[in-house]
Amino acid sequence: MQVVTTVRELQDYADAERAAGRRIALVPTMGALHAGHLTLVDEGRRRADRVVVSIFVNPTQFNDPKDLAAYPRTLEADLAACEKGGVDVVFAPEAPELYPDGAQTIVELTELAKPLCGRTRPGHFRGVATVVTKLLCAAKPHVAVFGEKDWQQLTVVRRMVDDLSFDVDVIGCETVREPDGLALSSRNAYLGKAERAAAPVLQRSLTAGADAIATGERDPARVLDLMTKLIDAEPLASLDYMAVVDAKTLAAVDPLAGELRLLGAARFGKARLIDNVGATAR
């Protein structure tokens, strides 16, 4: 496994692999790798000959400097996990490599970045779209693999890749969960014992909303009410938002119809957790 820190090295690697007719998968991460990330690596390997994992805690997607400072950084363990997972190249740049002196170019989605997490975290998806653009230019992948846990991020990236004509397939992978349903997340490390015990309420409430739709509920307000009440009943949970929207456009749907996504965010102590599940209303 190679570890490279400059865009130039990564582009040279990509050019050589492409010239040899090999396909490249990119798995963008912020490190603090867990089993969820490793399923992205496995998916990359299924779809390409080479897997590149980027590890970069992207400053521009943190709207809160304290959140950025506290974000877990575990590079040695991450490299060991990548090696074990059969990763070919880890791209681990320092911030000035992706944001050189005077850098000022932003990539922004005027609609998809606004609702849900965009409301609570202004600028977050601008940071995501900007850094993913840089990573796609640096790694020149055929395939880019993202987790479905950040559904809005996945939606933003898909739209951005289509809009900008990047020649890359964006693949979403199912969220990996603990046995009690909690989605794996690097931020779960912030949870105290009682908060950890309370946190699965987020997935339970989303699933309850999806179950209501599956059994015929078509009023989004009633689904929202159901989900919100379950979160409110948990004293250690502080609601950020719950929503049921079109899975692709993230727009409100009333009455509920088509491919839907139920999404939520809540705080448990210092940890702000997000999750989502799918539902279909025919």
Add this chain to the structure above:
Amino acid sequence: MQVVTTVRELQDYADAERAAGRRIALVPTMGALHAGHLTLVDEGRRRADRVVVSIFVNPTQFNDPKDLAAYPRTLEADLAACEKGGVDVVFAPEAPELYPDGAQTIVELTELAKPLCGRTRPGHFRGVATVVTKLLCAAKPHVAVFGEKDWQQLTVVRRMVDDLSFDVDVIGCETVREPDGLALSSRNAYLGKAERAAAPVLQRSLTAGADAIATGERDPARVLDLMTKLIDAEPLASLDYMAVVDAKTLAAVDPLAGELRLLGAARFGKARLIDNVGATAR
């Protein structure tokens, strides 16, 4: 010469040429090709094995819908000129190919897009940066060639390519001029006979400013005053702006020092013309 209209065709062409070890030059244009564009094609051929010319009147870089509607469209003559100029591929998409339904991703430069033409044409450089990003993703060139006549555009594109880590060399080509100094421009077609006779005052005033710097003037206000007075003395010219700035950052410099650029824009009847010249203050 091939003419392609879809991003997919162009990407397939680029992949095949790259796989064969050939280098690609992209010359982005809005059509209405003149001798200035053909020097860009020549430069592309010197630096690459294949030359791709894009012809696309990009709607998002027109802040004025009347300007967009009136912009000269001369595709047949353009194709003949490209064929004669030894172009390998013309990419001539319809607008929905680059701006599909629901497209919403913008690329923006937070500083370089603001002054000069950015002040008079709000949103112009956002449109330029966005469409150039798309064209780079579609044509996958090794080299992209732009004219120096749009100096601010060239500066914006260079910065954007660096910031987003596009693996492409941006080449600027010297402005081609009529014998009386007027820069070639597709918009010169709008000039009436008297306006055409008056228009070289723009280059004359910029050159007078550069001459003043060459002979020791270091006060930007005096250079500006000199240039502005020359424009004001021409009854058919209506001044938009004149400026002397750092050639790379487009920032004000006082006292004048280093690599400078003198830029101006003025209206002659229906035509808004721009031009610029360089100067060095040591």
